[in-house]
Ligand SMILES: Nc1ncnc2c1ncn2[C@@H]1O[C@H](COP(=O)(O)OP(=O)(O)OP(=O)(O)O)[C@@H](O)[C@H]1O
């Protein structure tokens with residue numbers, strides 16, 4: 001008997017004609033050095049220019065008090081980008097690092113040192129990874145109001161893998177020092 005593929009058996013979110021899974025991606029952006037808004041806008045533009053990466057949402061901009069950061073660190077601007085992509089997660093990580101480099105991100109040994117641009121992958125579909133180069137879902141994002149609040153603005157019903165509804169996570173997180181900047185906006189081409 002000839003076996004025909006079962007159209008209902010698709011383990012990834014969905015499949016393109018080339019059989020690459022389309023994954024929904026949540027990217028967190030942050031900057032607390034230099035021209036903060038320009039750096040975030042540059043990251044949005046660079047992400048939107050990435051082949052096979054389709055930006056579906058850009059959050060409001062928040063000004064946030066630095067968390068777990070060295071004394072004297074300035075306030076961050078934070079935002080979240082949602083996208084659909086067929087790119088493998090490792091390629092996305094390379095792209096995120098290249099975008100940071102383009103904004104003169106300096107990498108020091110000081111933990112959470114001030115930075116011109118941080119591009120973090122929060123969730124990439126149902127992809128899981130536990131390597132230094134790529135940890136997915138992001139191991140700290142579920143407790144960071146500066147990620148959860150802008151994500152919640154875009155997707156109030158979203159669920160963080162293994163952690164639960166982001167609305168609940170946001171309630172549990174410390175949101176003091178997370179203030180919406182209605183005077184600042186990020187554009188998507
Ligand atoms: N999900 C991820 N998103 C971004 N970088 C990651 C991720 N998983 C692993 N990394 C690795 O982390 C390194 C970047 O660390 P970085 O100094 O930017 O961390 P951080 O942004 O300061 O801290 P945190 O990870 O707590 O936000 C890179 O080498 C990158 O490959």
Ligand SMILES: Nc1nc2c(c(=O)[nH]1)N=C(CO)CN2
Nearest residue numbers: 030064065066067076112146
């Ligand atoms: N408010 C705020 N604090 C942080 C941030 C950030 O983006 N915003 N990023 C960090 C390391 O990635 C450490 N602390």
